Amino acid sequence: xTSALSNATGGVTPxxxxxxxxxxxLAYWAFRAxxxxxxxxxxIPMAMTVVFSVFERTMFWMEPGFTLQAYENFFFSARLTNFxxxxxxxxxxxxxxxxxxxxxxxxxxxxxxxxxxxxxxLLFILPFMVSEIIRVFALRPVLQRNGLLxxxxxxxxxxxxxxxxxxxxxTGVVIGEVMSFLPFIIFSGFLAMEAVPKFIFEVCDDLGVGxxxxxxxxxxxxxxPGIFAGSVFIFVNGLGVALLPNILGGAGAVNAGLxxxxxxxxxxxxxxxxxxxxxxxxxxxxxxxxHRLFDLTKILTPLS
Amino acid sequence: xxxxxxxxxxFIALMGAATAASGFGTMAHAQEALKLWAPGIAKVGAQDxxxxxxxxxxxxxxxxxxxxxxxxxxxMVVGDGNALYDAMTDNGGGMEDALASQxxxxxxxxSRIPNWxxxxxxxxxxxxxxxxxxxxxxxxxVPYISNADSLAFNYAEIGEELNSWEALFDSQFRGRAxxxxxxxxxxxxxxxxxxxxxxGSIDNPSDMTEDEVRQTAEFLIALKKKGHFRTFxxxxxxxxxxxxxxxxxxxxxxxxIQIFAARKNxxxxxxxxxxxxHQSWNNVLMLTRGGQERGMEDAFYSLANxxxxxxxxxxxxxxxxFTPQMEGVTEYVDANPEEFDADTRALMLDRLERKQARxxxxxxxxxxxxxxxxxxxQDWWSQVQAA
Numbered sequence: 276x277t278s279a280l281s282n283a284t285g286g287v288t289p290x291x292x293x294x295x296x297x298x299x300x301l302a303y304w305a306f307r308a309x310x311x312x313x314x315x316x317x318x319i320p321m322a323m324t325v326v327f328s329v330f331e332r333t334m335f336w337m338e339p340g341f342t343l344q345a346y347e348n349f350f351f352s353a354r355l356t357n358f359x360x361x362x363x364x365x366x367x368x369x370x371x372x373x374x375x376x377x378x379x380x381x382x383x384x385x386x387x388x389x390x391x392x393x394x395x396x397l398l399f400i401l402p403f404m405v406s407e408i409i410r411v412f413a414l415r416p417v418l419q420r421n422g423l424l425x426x427x428x429x430x431x432x433x434x435x436x437x438x439x440x441x442x443x444x445x446t447g448v449v450i451g452e453v454m455s456f457l458p459f460i461i462f463s464g465f466l467a468m469e470a471v472p473k474f475i476f477e478v479c480d481d482l483g484v485g486x487x488x489x490x491x492x493x494x495x496x497x498x499x500p501g502i503f504a505g506s507v508f509i510f511v512n513g514l515g516v517a518l519l520p521n522i523l524g525g526a527g528a529v530n531a532g533l534x535x536x537x538x539x540x541x542x543x544x545x546x547x548x549x550x551x552x553x554x555x556x557x558x559x560x561x562x563x564x565x566h567r568l569f570d571l572t573k574i575l576t577p578l579s
Numbered sequence: 580x581x582x583x584x585x586x587x588x589x590f591i592a593l594m595g596a597a598t599a600a601s602g603f604g605t606m607a608h609a610q611e612a613l614k615l616w617a618p619g620i621a622k623v624g625a626q627d628x629x630x631x632x633x634x635x636x637x638x639x640x641x642x643x644x645x646x647x648x649x650x651x652x653x654x655m656v657v658g659d660g661n662a663l664y665d666a667m668t669d670n671g672g673g674m675e676d677a678l679a680s681q682x683x684x685x686x687x688x689x690s691r692i693p694n695w696x697x698x699x700x701x702x703x704x705x706x707x708x709x710x711x712x713x714x715x716x717x718x719x720x721v722p723y724i725s726n727a728d729s730l731a732f733n734y735a736e737i738g739e740e741l742n743s744w745e746a747l748f749d750s751q752f753r754g755r756a757x758x759x760x761x762x763x764x765x766x767x768x769x770x771x772x773x774x775x776x777x778x779g780s781i782d783n784p785s786d787m788t789e790d791e792v793r794q795t796a797e798f799l800i801a802l803k804k805k806g807h808f809r810t811f812x813x814x815x816x817x818x819x820x821x822x823x824x825x826x827x828x829x830x831x832x833x834x835x836i837q838i839f840a841a842r843k844n845x846x847x848x849x850x851x852x853x854x855x856x857h858q859s860w861n862n863v864l865m866l867t868r869g870g871q872e873r874g875m876e877d878a879f880y881s882l883a884n885x886x887x888x889x890x891x892x893x894x895x896x897x898x899x900x901f902t903p904q905m906e907g908v909t910e911y912v913d914a915n916p917e918e919f920d921a922d923t924r925a926l927m928l929d930r931l932e933r934k935q936a937r938x939x940x941x942x943x944x945x946x947x948x949x950x951x952x953x954x955x956x957q958d959w960w961s962q963v964q965a966a
Contacts, residue, residue: 281903294867334953335652335656335657335681336656336956351963352962353965353966354961354965357965415820419820419824419826420822420824420825420826421824421825439754442761442826443809443810443826467653485841516938521614521813524810525808525809526803526806526808526809526810527803527966528809529965530966534965537964538961539649539956540647540763540961541649541654541958541961542649542652542653542957543957543958543961546961
């Protein structure tokens, strides 16, 4: 039996050549490696973040102790308002990214030949090859008072006065988030659309189902886990990337990442740790809700 | 200064220069490059550090540094700064105290800097600026630039000279005003205004009590909530962009920002003299403890010697608008007319006169990056940021 199989596979020796004991050892580690990874790179850093957040603050650093001062500083100050505001604007960014990005993902899956789909998606991901700080900075000459956009609109006679709400405002931050994170929703939408067989479009066409109903009743339920994953990614980045409000936001545009950065500037490390812990708790809660609603393990189902 | 003293000083300087120009420089070049943590404003001449290297005779591996005081503290006191940098710059009159008290920087031997005698008299023991380079009576820093910060304004748009901080906080510039994203200069300048205008009960804007810090911060928070500030700037480029793009018409900023902003599009952006006073500051060069332990002292002193030379002073005044920290700059410029054309010489003279005018204002206060109530400054500044 064994030699026949070897012959049938053209002499290529399958996995059976690996001794059983080694395979068992590999299997043992294959199941535990993700666990070790999670413990090393998530659980321990998170636990340390929470522990440091209750340490006593000193002039230059912190010392072991237990105080909830950092959390009090967060929840009973303008920081909480800023955090909630940044959640609101991140949500707006998610919605805009979805409206702009998901149709692209559907279009690629539905209308681009299979052989070219990955290349087309790659085109949308290419901007990621450029440093984010360069991409964000490049928005300034476009959006500023005498920038490209205002100059063009003025020259076309569309506006008389420059639009100043585009930069150093929450709007500026949302524009930056959409420009920075749009590829995430395209990519996750593209993956999510793997759960939607191509023949479904044809069936819908045959049955005369309109685009809206097709989207609402067929595509959205099937692609929901992937869309949710992409949305969470954008939302969390909107909360945490301090670069965007720092460069495009004005005096009032502050997100959680910037709150943590400002805490570090004030050498208030326990507060920075508390902000990080709160952000992580927010993320975990979102993921838990998403998992309960959509079963996020389905994201990888089409690939398996 | 008598003739004998002058001759001795000149002799020492000449000997130092000769040493740097001959074998010493060659030896230093052969050494490992000095790892210098400093902002771009610490260099003059070529775009890179090659002119500074040529003058000092040492290789310089410059690592970009921001002007934020907290960054220095983090790196040098709780971080790995001493492993990374041999020398660094920061504000004098506070930072050298903080770093020296934590053992992060090394005491200096002025006798190893031939140009030490060129330094402005105010830095000598007992002088008005003596404390800004000393900790516990010992020298820990070498000054290389200073200034009195003021208000930059777009004259073309505003149509009048501004000579009061009142303009920065005036409602006519709501949404078109900016200040620095740093508690030191922003709280100090605001406190100077509040004190001199009688709107705040502040004794010493350089070293405020907790209540005075609260008053100052609450004043800014109230304005911020009204949308008065377009943004708080970070760094020279950011500050200059805000002015040149007309995002803001008035900005409390460094003179170099006004110079760059005016130069960018040829706009008439000016730097005023504020009747209430200005925040004065200097920037100093320090030898890190790590640099000393790695045997980089010779390279450090060679660079420090350049920073106290009229060659550097003339160029930092002409290019960046900073005040030279040594005597003999005018003589150097006169002696080297091929290096500075007539327009540049006139510009330098004008800058020196305006600096003198700012320096003479009674309400000036020193920028204290390490005030007594540092925690209050930090806490209230974070509330300004979060408001």
